[in-house]
Amino acid sequence: RITRQDLMRQREEYFHLRGGQLLRNMMSRDNNIPFMLYDRDQIELATNRFNNMSVIGQGGQGTVYRGYNLDPDNNPVAIKKCKGFDENSWSEFTDELLILSRVNHENIVKLLGCSLQFDVPILVYEFVPNKTLYNLIHIQTDQSIRTMGIRLKVAAESAKALAYLHSSLDHPMILHGDVKSTNILLTNNFIAKVSDFGCSKIRTADENYDVVKGTMGYLDPEYLQKFKLTDKSDVYSFGVVLLELLTRRMPLSVEKVSLASIFQEAMREGHFLELIDTEILHEDNMGLISDLATLASQCLIMTSESRPTMSTVAEELRRQMAGQVQQDQGVLTELI
């Protein structure tokens, strides 16, 4: 018969085997890192024992639950239960957590903590209440996402988040590896939050990788040839997201033709305007649309070296935003 004491001992064992002590030491060394290590009981209570009613999403790497009572301010959280996790990958996973816990950016879904007391990793994130960008572009016809201003803002914020992951001094270079519109979440005020970190996403720039990760329609063609993920692979995938925002077309057509290739051909032949979503195709927007189309096209260049860096893309989008604000103010002044 297994007693409660046996169970407690087993949980402690799991905790140590999986590098829990390492994480605990790191946290006590650096009080600035608000990263929590949750007990099994806390997670089970928060998800009502992983009750189906608490499920908010299903991804390739696991199931996401809505949870309560874990956040000190009592905000809801999103709890991801990873699946298909290899027992031998725990130490790699804990190493990654040490880095991911240092990621702190307003446009990145915050990783609040984890639990090491289950047979698979459990990750706890800040809860983002609105839908994914994919949902708002392709499924729901939310009025707000129809405006050019919101689309530009979402693009600029997502680019800023990716640029931070690639080149912040807070942590080594982090490659996202699966940038797509389902991995951009939006708050009720349409603040973009890049998500989906935590299951083997950190790579050093020169590491070779032989398993194809990522999503069809967004994958860097050079990565598919060389199996080497780089910062420019994220730039390519971001280019596809930019196209989704401009065209409201799916990244892959029903015939499995990529939006990127259709768009690049239209750019070469000078008729890309035919692809742009008619809802944003106004005279006032023409300059901006043309600039954004050029930027997307640069992100999608076949040879990765010729693509801009994420910082350059973010800076260009910031500049465009500033231009828009000025333009809006100009219109206002004229009206007054």
Ligand SMILES: Nc1ncnc2c1ncn2[C@@H]1O[C@H](COP(=O)(O)OP(=O)(O)OP(=O)(O)O)[C@@H](O)[C@H]1O
């Ligand atoms: N922090 C969060 N707040 C609110 N909802 C979330 C959060 N994280 C994920 N979700 C929801 O859960 C769904 C699944 O997320 P997840 O990141 O696991 O999968 P995915 O990105 O759709 O697929 P994959 O992991 O295969 O790339 C998302 O589409 C979203 O609806």
